Amino acid sequence: MNAQPHSIRWKAYLQDCSELIAIAEPMQVSGRVTRVAGLVMEAVGLKLPVGSACTVPLPNGSQLEAVLF
């Protein structure tokens, strides 16, 4: 049996891992919510591309997810 497909699969997986590490942000950056109007929130202190997801911790300990636009 040809072993090449397996090495290709392993390389592809580890290559994907390397790319994920390259784009991952190791530091956890938190901004500050300055205004809330309905479902729209304004925040400062974040430098993220449009469409990025972020979490907003709530006073009761839970958190919600928001998408930058």
Added chain:
Amino acid sequence: MTNTTRQSVNVMPSVDQPAFQPWEMTSFDSHPHTVKNSGHGAVVLPTIEQITAIQEQARQEGYKDGHAEGHAAGLAEGRELAARDVAQLHSLAETFSLEVGRADEAISQQVLDLSIDMARALLKSALAIRPELVIPIVREAVRYVPALQQPALLFLNPDDAMLVRERIGDELARMGWHLSDDSQLERGSCRVETPINQIDASLPTRWQRLTAALSKQSDWLAD
């Protein structure tokens, strides 16, 4: 049984006897018997060669019929067995492919796990030997802050804070950063706080976020 009784059984009563007449030989002349010879003349006995030929023909016909019948039956049975074997082989091949795929995935995952474990072990020993590795972390955290607003605080482990003050203290001071000691932070960690944002660049957080990007749950404090 007495003799008298035997006689009474064997002797027929005279009334049952038919009348008798003397036997005379029948004359053959009065009723001539005709013999039919017509059939005997048409029967021709086969010769040895003909019998042999008939036997050979019968044998060949029997062989032909038997061969055809046996061949058809054997072929059908063979095809059935072959089809069963093919189905088993097909199932085996599918299972094998599935298992090989799983093995590929398992091996890849194990290689990744090993890489993570090695990276953690190396990073821990590297920080112990070269504590100045915290400086690039500080630079990266400081560079990330979009707009510097006062007060801008940079928290470090006391030993790291001393090191950073020596190496890049002036540079940070010019940019408006104030260094603070935080004994809760381990070496190699830092935390940034400004009025508008906070950056957690501690080692456990950085480690957890990087391994989470690989869909792995790895604790920095393990081992």
